[in-house]
Amino acid sequence: MSSQFLPVFFQILVAAGFAAVTLTLSVLLGKSARRNDTKDTAYECGMLPIGEGAPRFSVKFYLVAMLFVIFDIEVVFMYPWAVQFRDLVAQNATALVSMTGFAGILAFAYVYALKKGALSWKPEVKGATEPAAAAVEEGATA
Structure with missing residues (x-):
């Protein structure tokens, strides 16, 4: 019975390994992002989040x-x-x-x-x- 699930377990192991390797490489090789006020503001389709929101629809x-x-x-x-x-x-x-x-x-x-x-x-x-x-x-x- 366990031999039937061996390919499934192997595929789960490969997927988890790929995710871990990809995340680790992105942290090690990627540029470090410096945080500032502009990057921390909410982005709403190019509109500045200042003032009243959109009017409510009926x-x-x-x-x-x-x-x-x-x-x-x-x-x-x-x-x-x-x-x-x-x-x-x-x-x-x-x-x-x-x-x-x-x-x-x-x-x-x-x-x-x-x-x-x-x-x-x-x-x-x-x-x-x-x-x-x-x-x-x-x-x-x-």
Whole structure:
């Protein structure tokens, strides 16, 4: 049994040895880096890390992105079924019934997202019943 694992152990030994030799050579032969304030500052895509950070995005952007990913993956599952539809239905009708259930769940989730307003881009103003009333109230307070 141990003779079967001998090549695996040998490969682990070679990998660990290579890592140790490479790290040792880089310390011995490499240039010593002198630390200074410029090297110790955080690098953020070429922007100096001074002042305020980037403005926060609305949660709506992330919610729409997540819904897109979920519905997109579900549609991807429908492509192979559609390609093999004739062969699947010729064998038995369970393929049609199962995809109808899958599409029903997808439709239910879509209607739920619409009812919750997940796909609406209108800003929500608390205390106002109509968008026009909210705009008038904002203008009066400004």
